[in-house]
Amino acid sequence: MTAAIYLDHNATTPIRPAALDAMAEAARAVGNPSSVHAAGRAARGRLEAARGQVAALVDRPAGQLVFTSGGTEADALAIVGSGRARLLVSAVEHDAVLAVAGDAARIAVDAEGRVDLADLERRLASGDGPALVSVMWVNNETGVVQPVAEVVRLAHAAGALVHVDAVQGAGRLDPAALAGADLIALSAHKIGGPSGVGALLVGPGATLRALALGGGQERGRRSGTENLPGIAGFGVAAAMAAADGPRETERLRALRDRLEAALPAAAPEARVLGAGADRVATTCLGLPGVPAETQVMTLDLAGIAVSAGSACSSGKVKRSHVLAAMLGDDPLAGQAIRISLGWTTAEAEIDGFLAAWRAMRDRLSPAARAA
Structure with missing residues (x-):
């Protein structure tokens, strides 16, 4: 019921009707985005149009965006693919982050669930080697908005990269808050797109080691034929969320x-x-x-x-x-x-x-x- x-x-x-229409149109069309014939080029055009729409949702260039199977994969790709052995994650991160982070140091939060910036600064100063700091934009359980810009400032001053799970914030908040983030995870089904598709934005200061190897899709950062119907729906949903x-x-x-x-x-x-x-x-x-x-x-x-x-x-x-x-x-x-x-x-x-x-x-x- x-x-x-x-x-x-x-x-x-709920999925937006226009996103569902875009998925159906893409599913009816024949063509692999990696093929060089006309049908393949048309599929590539749909893929790249959607890439631009999703990247624009967080005010990033399309070339930074890697399509994934969802926010969970995007988080894992960011954390493992960054190559940073030293991790600092907030105590209120999504399980998708905590499960990959293992026994990484937890950054404390206050009684309202906001990241304790003083604790982050202490942890950045006390460890050895360059770190990856993972702090979500919006908490999925409480809706609390985290001070991402301040996290970025402290982390970059210490030579650390910043990964932001932006799944709950994209389409709801001003993307200017993410301007300095190095790795940004997104998910389609949180903004009216389909389940089973997400994205990771990789900024110019970050390198990314691919976890899925094979055909070299997504500029070698995630191999495997792209889920074109899902990506098309993601693109339309992102454009609508940005317009709202x-x-x-x-x-x-x-x-x-x-x-x-x-x-x-x-x-x-x-x-x-x-x-x-x-x-x-x-x-x-x-x-x-x-x-x-x-x-x-x-x-x-x-x-x-x-x-x-x-x-x-x-x-x-x-x-x-x-x-x-x-x-x-x-x-x-x-x-x-x-x-x-x-x-x-x-x-x-x-x-x-x-x-x-x-x-x-x-x-x-x-x-x-x-x-």
């Missing part, structure tokens, strides 16, 4: 603010995590005494789709490492859900969520039962 109210856009957002610009970002923030303004009267014990930081249209909402999994399941039965933690963990609901880094041992780290808005979100969905959430709170919250 499809959710009547879909508020899980940070997990994936600040207007759509502000519309969604206004809807988020409307949701959060209703919470104190409905549930004084509830807490919005990261509320003191700059955020995109995401609300990480803690309800003390009610496990996150219970909240997600209860709302799902009411026809409302939300998440707890990351949606990229094989369907598991577990204690969030992001919230643990922010809150320490506070049990609220296991009692928060994520409400994330996107291009299809309307006011009526906010009202519907609030009604269902109030009913759930009144039935399940220890504070409500004690009143």
